[in-house]
Amino acid sequence: MIDLKEQSSLHTLHSLPLWKENEKLLSAAPAGESNMNLVLRIKTNLRSVILKQSKPFVRKFPQIPAPIDRIEIELCYYQLIEDDEVLSGYSPKVILYNAEHHILLIEDLGDGMDFNDIYAQGYTWKTKDFHSISKYLNALHELEVSNFPDNLEMRKLNHEHLFHFPFMEENGFDLDTIQPGLQVISLKYKKDTELKSALETLGKRYLSHGTTLLHGDFYPASWLKTENGVKIIDTEFAYMGDSEFDLGVLFAHFDLARMDASFQEDFLKSYEHSYAENLVNAYRGMEIMRRLIGIAQLPLSLSLDEKKKLLEKARTFILSQ
Incomplete structure (x- = not known):
């Protein structure tokens, strides 16, 4: 090679x-x-x-x-x-x-830009872009698929960084290099046995086989703004699983971008499939926490106090499963 x-x-x-x-x-x-x-x-x-x-x-x-x-x-x-x-x-x-x-x-889709600017304070959504993302996920979860690869090795890699690494007391990643004070805040969750038990249960579910084809990494860096509208890329984490995983990841990024709750409501109005709200929220909480205290950091404009409140909200979501 x-x-x-x-x-x-x-x-x-x-x-x-x-x-x-x-x-x-x-x-x-x-x-x-x-x-x-x-x-x-x-x-x-x-x-x-x-x-x-x-x-x-x-x-x-x-x-x-x-x-x-x-x-x-x-x-x-x-x-x-x-x-x-x-x-x-x-x-x-x-x-x-x-x-x-x-x-x-x-x-080549041209010189597009991802949607990472949604994390900036005061970001304004273009209605057409928001509806495109909603339409895409609804159509994806509509597909009847019988022979997609299980992609288990990629899920095992992702599992480590979703459910395990961020919650290790000693993982070699000093969060104070991201934002002073974040390391101390993270220790509360790294020592939380009830939280870790819930994450273990949720992680096993993530690794199990489901019935819906998922994008598997449906967040702003996987959405591209182009001259020809929104495009969706980077599908190497795709797998057959819970539709709630894609939804939970998506709504976690709504939270991280300080988006008003009305956006989630609008999204779900056009989502035509059944889902378990507590499972959506469990995956949502996991994604919030791993983005705040894990290695896969984002260009966030959140204050330390805002992150602290989000982490507590995320814990409640995870325990709700």
Whole structure:
């Protein structure tokens, strides 16, 4: 396998069996901030494409091992939805997959931006964008799927950072480097045996097989604003599970972005599937806590006091299951 880098030479890239006859590579550059995989925008004399390569570790945290075949999960996901009337318009088209080098070539959606700016104080939603995200998740959970890969190794990796690592008293991650005072606040939850027991139960549920195809990481960095509307990307955590997981993760980010409760109400008005509110809230609480005291930090503008209140709210949610 050729191990590509953030600034791979055109000669190295051209040596890969990915290109058309007489296609010349003109440039290669990182395409956005990807946590899991190497992502490059390749411009040639014929087109512009996005190249994604998975490696046996997490791109943003190379010290964390990760299943190298996760790019196949993304491929399976895109192939599954490519004929769906609603979902196909939200995702990039697959151009080519190379199993030997764990590379996926997909459509270049242009110079889009993710939705991480929703965490800024005073962010105003565009109604069309909000409805697009709502429409997407509703359509995804509508799909009848019988043969999607279980993606268990990726779920095990995610499980560690959702349910375990943030709650270790000694995990080597000093939260005061994120915000002074956060480490002391976190100790209350790291020593909370009742909370940890509830998280263990919820974590087992996360690792079990469910009946709904989930995006698995449905949060603002996976939503892309483009000239052609909202697109949904980064589907390597997809799996068959509880619909409540996607909902809980989504609503946790509403909380972290200080969004008014009316947004959740509006979202659920157009959500056409049954769900257990206490399970949604349990996953919601988990996501709030892991984003505040885990390694996968966000560009939040929350004060220490706001984080403290959110952590207590999250604990109540988790215990409600």
